[in-house]
Amino acid sequence: MAYYWFKAFHLIGIVVWFAGLFYLVRLFVYHAEASQMPEPAQTILKEQYQLMEKRLYNIITTPGMVVTVAMAAGLIYTEPEVLKASWLHIKLAFVALLLIYHHWCGRIIKKLAQDECHWSGQQFRVFNEAPTVLLVAIVLLAIFKNDLPLDATTGLIGTLVVAFAIAIQLYARKRRKDREKQAQQDLMVS
Numbered sequence: 001m002a003y004y005w006f007k008a009f010h011l012i013g014i015v016v017w018f019a020g021l022f023y024l025v026r027l028f029v030y031h032a033e034a035s036q037m038p039e040p041a042q043t044i045l046k047e048q049y050q051l052m053e054k055r056l057y058n059i060i061t062t063p064g065m066v067v068t069v070a071m072a073a074g075l076i077y078t079e080p081e082v083l084k085a086s087w088l089h090i091k092l093a094f095v096a097l098l099l100i101y102h103h104w105c106g107r108i109i110k111k112l113a114q115d116e117c118h119w120s121g122q123q124f125r126v127f128n129e130a131p132t133v134l135l136v137a138i139v140l141l142a143i144f145k146n147d148l149p150l151d152a153t154t155g156l157i158g159t160l161v162v163a164f165a166i167a168i169q170l171y172a173r174k175r176r177k178d179r180e181k182q183a184q185q186d187l188m189v190s
Protein backbone atom coordinates (compact mmCIF):
# COMPACT_ATOMS: atom_id res chain seq x y z
CA MET A 1 0.00 0.00 0.00
CA ALA A 2 2.90 2.37 0.85
CA TYR A 3 4.13 1.95 -2.73
CA TYR A 4 0.85 3.38 -4.12
CA TRP A 5 0.97 6.33 -1.73
CA PHE A 6 4.53 7.09 -2.79
CA LYS A 7 3.60 6.77 -6.45
CA ALA A 8 0.53 9.03 -6.08
CA PHE A 9 2.57 11.78 -4.43
CA HIS A 10 5.43 11.20 -6.88
CA LEU A 11 2.98 12.10 -9.67
CA ILE A 12 1.53 15.06 -7.74
CA GLY A 13 5.07 16.36 -7.15
CA ILE A 14 5.84 16.07 -10.88
CA VAL A 15 2.74 18.11 -11.83
CA VAL A 16 3.66 20.87 -9.34
CA TRP A 17 7.34 20.85 -10.36
CA PHE A 18 6.59 21.16 -14.08
CA ALA A 19 3.87 23.76 -13.61
CA GLY A 20 6.47 25.81 -11.72
CA LEU A 21 9.21 25.33 -14.34
CA PHE A 22 6.97 26.21 -17.30
CA TYR A 23 5.54 29.31 -15.65
CA LEU A 24 8.95 30.42 -14.33
CA VAL A 25 10.58 30.53 -17.76
CA ARG A 26 7.49 32.32 -19.15
CA LEU A 27 8.17 34.98 -16.50
CA PHE A 28 11.80 35.12 -17.71
CA VAL A 29 10.46 35.89 -21.23
CA TYR A 30 8.35 38.80 -19.93
CA HIS A 31 11.18 39.95 -17.66
CA ALA A 32 13.64 40.04 -20.61
CA GLU A 33 11.12 41.84 -22.83
CA ALA A 34 10.48 44.47 -20.13
CA SER A 35 13.95 45.88 -21.01
CA GLN A 36 12.43 47.31 -24.20
CA MET A 37 9.83 49.31 -22.23
CA PRO A 38 10.22 53.00 -21.52
CA GLU A 39 10.76 54.16 -17.92
CA PRO A 40 9.16 54.05 -15.37
CA ALA A 41 7.28 50.99 -16.73
CA GLN A 42 10.55 49.09 -17.17
CA THR A 43 11.64 49.37 -13.52
CA ILE A 44 8.16 48.64 -12.17
CA LEU A 45 7.72 45.56 -14.37
CA LYS A 46 11.20 44.19 -13.64
CA GLU A 47 10.68 44.52 -9.89
CA GLN A 48 7.32 42.80 -10.15
CA TYR A 49 8.66 39.90 -12.25
CA GLN A 50 11.63 39.53 -9.91
CA LEU A 51 9.29 39.11 -6.94
CA MET A 52 7.03 36.67 -8.83
CA GLU A 53 10.01 34.58 -10.01
CA LYS A 54 11.49 34.31 -6.51
CA ARG A 55 8.18 33.30 -4.93
CA LEU A 56 7.34 30.84 -7.69
CA TYR A 57 10.76 29.18 -7.43
CA ASN A 58 10.83 28.98 -3.63
CA ILE A 59 7.17 28.23 -2.90
CA ILE A 60 6.09 26.05 -5.85
CA THR A 61 8.89 24.83 -8.12
CA THR A 62 11.52 23.71 -5.59
CA PRO A 63 9.01 22.09 -3.20
CA GLY A 64 7.53 20.25 -6.25
CA MET A 65 11.01 18.96 -7.07
CA VAL A 66 11.68 17.94 -3.45
CA VAL A 67 8.36 16.03 -3.22
CA THR A 68 9.03 14.26 -6.56
CA VAL A 69 12.51 13.13 -5.52
CA ALA A 70 11.51 12.26 -1.92
CA MET A 71 8.58 10.13 -3.14
CA ALA A 72 10.85 8.46 -5.71
CA ALA A 73 13.20 7.57 -2.85
CA GLY A 74 10.19 6.08 -1.02
CA LEU A 75 9.28 4.04 -4.12
CA ILE A 76 12.82 2.64 -4.32
CA TYR A 77 12.93 1.98 -0.57
CA THR A 78 9.70 -0.05 -0.67
CA GLU A 79 10.59 -1.84 -3.95
CA PRO A 80 14.44 -1.97 -4.17
CA GLU A 81 14.27 -4.49 -7.04
CA VAL A 82 13.35 -1.62 -9.37
CA LEU A 83 16.92 -0.31 -9.08
CA LYS A 84 18.08 -3.15 -11.35
CA ALA A 85 15.85 -2.03 -14.24
CA SER A 86 17.74 -0.42 -17.12
CA TRP A 87 14.81 1.90 -18.02
CA LEU A 88 15.23 3.48 -14.57
CA HIS A 89 18.93 4.12 -15.19
CA ILE A 90 18.14 5.95 -18.44
CA LYS A 91 15.30 7.81 -16.71
CA LEU A 92 17.69 8.92 -13.96
CA ALA A 93 20.05 10.36 -16.58
CA PHE A 94 17.19 12.51 -17.91
CA VAL A 95 16.16 13.45 -14.35
CA ALA A 96 19.76 14.58 -13.71
CA LEU A 97 19.46 16.91 -16.73
CA LEU A 98 16.17 18.19 -15.32
CA LEU A 99 17.80 18.92 -11.96
CA ILE A 100 20.59 20.84 -13.73
CA TYR A 101 17.90 22.83 -15.59
CA HIS A 102 16.13 23.54 -12.28
CA HIS A 103 19.36 24.77 -10.69
CA TRP A 104 20.15 26.85 -13.81
CA CYS A 105 16.74 28.58 -13.47
CA GLY A 106 17.65 29.52 -9.88
CA ARG A 107 20.86 31.12 -11.12
CA ILE A 108 19.00 32.99 -13.87
CA ILE A 109 16.63 34.47 -11.25
CA LYS A 110 19.63 35.90 -9.40
CA LYS A 111 21.25 37.20 -12.60
CA LEU A 112 18.02 38.85 -13.77
CA ALA A 113 17.67 40.50 -10.34
CA GLN A 114 21.16 41.97 -10.72
CA ASP A 115 20.47 42.97 -14.36
CA GLU A 116 23.31 40.68 -15.43
CA CYS A 117 21.34 38.33 -17.67
CA HIS A 118 21.24 39.48 -21.28
CA TRP A 119 19.22 36.70 -22.88
CA SER A 120 16.45 37.85 -25.21
CA GLY A 121 12.80 36.86 -24.83
CA GLN A 122 13.25 34.61 -27.89
CA GLN A 123 16.19 32.79 -26.27
CA PHE A 124 14.09 32.15 -23.16
CA ARG A 125 11.29 30.81 -25.36
CA VAL A 126 13.67 28.22 -26.79
CA PHE A 127 15.03 27.50 -23.27
CA ASN A 128 11.42 26.81 -22.22
CA GLU A 129 11.23 23.87 -24.68
CA ALA A 130 13.89 21.82 -22.84
CA PRO A 131 11.66 20.63 -19.95
CA THR A 132 8.98 19.58 -22.47
CA VAL A 133 11.47 17.29 -24.22
CA LEU A 134 12.65 15.88 -20.87
CA LEU A 135 9.05 15.42 -19.68
CA VAL A 136 8.13 13.41 -22.79
CA ALA A 137 11.28 11.26 -22.56
CA ILE A 138 10.90 10.56 -18.80
CA VAL A 139 7.16 9.80 -18.93
CA LEU A 140 7.59 7.48 -21.95
CA LEU A 141 10.34 5.61 -20.09
CA ALA A 142 8.27 5.41 -16.87
CA ILE A 143 5.24 4.05 -18.75
CA PHE A 144 6.79 1.71 -21.36
CA LYS A 145 9.80 0.83 -19.20
CA ASN A 146 12.10 -1.62 -21.03
CA ASP A 147 9.49 -2.12 -23.80
CA LEU A 148 9.70 1.44 -25.12
CA PRO A 149 8.80 1.02 -28.82
CA LEU A 150 11.36 2.61 -31.11
CA ASP A 151 9.75 1.59 -34.41
CA ALA A 152 8.57 3.68 -37.39
CA THR A 153 5.15 4.48 -35.86
CA THR A 154 6.74 5.92 -32.72
CA GLY A 155 9.20 7.84 -34.92
CA LEU A 156 6.27 9.26 -36.88
CA ILE A 157 4.39 10.28 -33.71
CA GLY A 158 7.59 11.89 -32.37
CA THR A 159 8.10 13.80 -35.62
CA LEU A 160 4.49 15.02 -35.57
CA VAL A 161 4.84 16.22 -31.97
CA VAL A 162 8.07 18.11 -32.81
CA ALA A 163 6.49 19.58 -35.98
CA PHE A 164 3.48 20.72 -33.95
CA ALA A 165 5.73 22.38 -31.35
CA ILE A 166 7.71 24.17 -34.11
CA ALA A 167 4.46 25.32 -35.78
CA ILE A 168 3.25 26.83 -32.46
CA GLN A 169 6.58 28.66 -32.05
CA LEU A 170 6.44 30.04 -35.59
CA TYR A 171 2.84 31.16 -35.19
CA ALA A 172 3.65 32.89 -31.87
CA ARG A 173 6.65 34.56 -33.49
CA LYS A 174 4.55 35.81 -36.41
CA ARG A 175 1.93 37.24 -34.02
CA ARG A 176 4.67 38.98 -32.03
CA LYS A 177 6.20 40.51 -35.17
CA ASP A 178 2.73 41.67 -36.35
CA ARG A 179 2.12 43.31 -32.98
CA GLU A 180 5.51 45.09 -33.10
CA LYS A 181 4.80 46.29 -36.67
CA GLN A 182 1.37 47.56 -35.62
CA ALA A 183 2.86 49.37 -32.60
CA GLN A 184 5.44 51.07 -34.87
CA GLN A 185 2.73 52.14 -37.31
CA ASP A 186 0.61 53.54 -34.45
CA LEU A 187 3.64 55.48 -33.22
CA MET A 188 4.25 56.97 -36.69
CA VAL A 189 0.59 58.01 -37.03
CA SER A 190 0.54 59.73 -33.60
Ligand code: HEM
Pocket residue numbers: 007010014068069072073075076082092095098134135138139142143
Ligand atom coordinates in the same frame (compact mmCIF):
# COMPACT_ATOMS: atom_id res chain seq x y z
C1 HEM B 1 14.85 11.09 -8.56
C2 HEM B 1 14.15 10.94 -9.64
C3 HEM B 1 13.17 9.83 -9.91
C4 HEM B 1 13.21 8.52 -9.53
C5 HEM B 1 14.29 7.80 -8.73
C6 HEM B 1 11.99 7.90 -10.01
C7 HEM B 1 11.61 6.59 -9.81
C8 HEM B 1 10.38 6.06 -10.08
C9 HEM B 1 9.93 4.75 -9.72
C10 HEM B 1 10.76 3.71 -8.97
C11 HEM B 1 8.67 4.60 -10.18
C12 HEM B 1 7.75 3.37 -10.03
C13 HEM B 1 7.77 2.56 -11.29
C14 HEM B 1 6.76 1.43 -11.25
O1 HEM B 1 6.02 1.26 -10.31
O2 HEM B 1 6.71 0.70 -12.21
C15 HEM B 1 8.30 5.82 -10.84
C16 HEM B 1 7.08 6.06 -11.44
C17 HEM B 1 6.84 7.12 -12.27
N1 HEM B 1 7.68 8.19 -12.49
FE1 HEM B 1 9.44 8.53 -11.55
N2 HEM B 1 11.26 8.83 -10.69
C18 HEM B 1 11.95 10.03 -10.66
C19 HEM B 1 11.56 11.21 -11.26
C20 HEM B 1 10.50 11.32 -12.16
C21 HEM B 1 10.21 12.47 -12.97
C22 HEM B 1 11.01 13.78 -12.95
C23 HEM B 1 9.13 12.17 -13.73
C24 HEM B 1 8.41 12.98 -14.77
C25 HEM B 1 8.94 13.91 -15.49
C26 HEM B 1 8.71 10.82 -13.39
C27 HEM B 1 7.62 10.17 -13.93
C28 HEM B 1 7.09 9.01 -13.44
C29 HEM B 1 5.81 8.44 -13.84
C30 HEM B 1 4.84 9.03 -14.86
C31 HEM B 1 5.65 7.26 -13.09
C32 HEM B 1 4.45 6.30 -13.11
C33 HEM B 1 4.75 5.11 -13.97
C34 HEM B 1 3.76 3.96 -13.77
O3 HEM B 1 3.28 3.76 -12.69
O4 HEM B 1 3.48 3.28 -14.74
N3 HEM B 1 9.57 10.34 -12.43
N4 HEM B 1 9.37 6.70 -10.76
